[in-house]
Amino acid sequence: MRKLFLLFFASIFSISLFSQELKCNVQISSQQIQGTNKQVFRTLQSAVYEFMNSTRWTDHVYAYDERIECSIIINLTSKVSSNEYSGSAQIQVSRPVYNSSYNTVLLNFKDDDIQFEYVEYQSIDYNEATTPEGLAALLSYYAYMIIGLDYDTYSMEGGSPYFSKAEAIVNKMQNSSVSGWKSYESKKNRYWLIENFQNSSYSSVRECLYRYHRLGLDNMADRLTESRSTIAESLKLLQTAYRSKPGSYILQVFFDAKAEELVNIFSESFSEEKKRVYTIVSEIDPANISKYNTMLD
Structure with missing residues (x-):
């Protein structure tokens, strides 16, 4: 027994x-x-x-x-x-x-x-x-x-070893007959998704991922106002990337996931902070401007 x-x-x-x-x-x-x-x-x-x-x-x-x-x-x-x-x-x-x-x-x-x-x-x-x-x-x-991506939200550029493995797969698939793996086929495919995450020009976006999630969202239950301010500050890192290279794919990917969440976070914020965030996101992500307008109501 x-x-x-x-x-x-x-x-x-x-x-x-x-x-x-x-x-x-x-x-x-x-x-x-x-x-x-x-x-x-x-x-x-x-x-x-x-x-x-x-x-x-x-x-x-x-x-x-x-x-x-x-x-x-x-x-x-x-x-x-x-x-x-x-x-x-x-x-x-x-x-x-x-x-x-x-x-x-x-x-x-x-x-x-x-x-x-x-x-x-x-x-x-x-x-x-x-x-x-x-x-x-x-x-x-x-x-x-x-x-x-998950590891990047827990430590600064913590996902690098796994992004490297994804990049290795893209490199191996360059002779594939199917689309999605090559740079010249599109500006928005698997090639460019991993290229942007590996490109040092977008390191500020990855820093934002860490600060937004680990230093911001993860602390909201205990320190709401301070954590919301941390998230607002993290968005400036996206603004830096945008002004360096407008229309970057990695920024679209970020806002496809986060637009509604940002509205929910800052709808209850004080007026000055709302306006600061609105100014940033409306510049970087005009495609979702109708969502961001509701944040100011």
Whole structure:
């Protein structure tokens, strides 16, 4: 009986100690593809879920409840060949705010250049030492982007090792026939997403991520006014990046995730601080000016 108890305890401890990094919800939509056995898409969804949530992406130890919350929604719109599909994907990442029940969105990104081959029941495998297959490359790239972004919000440029791994995948995929991996195809794709995070010209954006989340949001439960001021000051770092390179992709990615949150944070602020924040965000992110106008009501 004692041996059974020890085995049970060891298994529970092992699960807790070696839980993987991601808690990734996966959804595959194929409504626009007609005349195809839908079972293959259910199998694909299970395979993607297993790959994202069971792969060890770092050498760090994660408790079960420390996993990074994220989601990948893949909308397949066409069948390119017998086993090849194309479409888009929505990737969202969030993290808990300290001492609260609130989760803040870190990334809400749409990728319009999804194309990969999948044979039903085929395993998805990734090996850093080799050039990955299309689907494995796509998923591994986003896994490292998710982890890198999460780490950047806890320590200054803490995500750099994982951004480097995402960049390595982009470099390996330069000879791929599918789009999304190359600089000349678009100014808003996987290539430019990681290029901006790795580009020292945008280091102020990454500093903002740290100050905004770790020094600002994480302290709001205890020091609301001071923390809100810290967030307002962090936005000046984005202004620096914008004035250096207007229209930077990384800034659009930031505000796609944060526009509504900024309105919620500063709607209850005092008038002078509201105006300072409004002046900054309306300059950098005019696409969301209608949202920011409500902040002044």
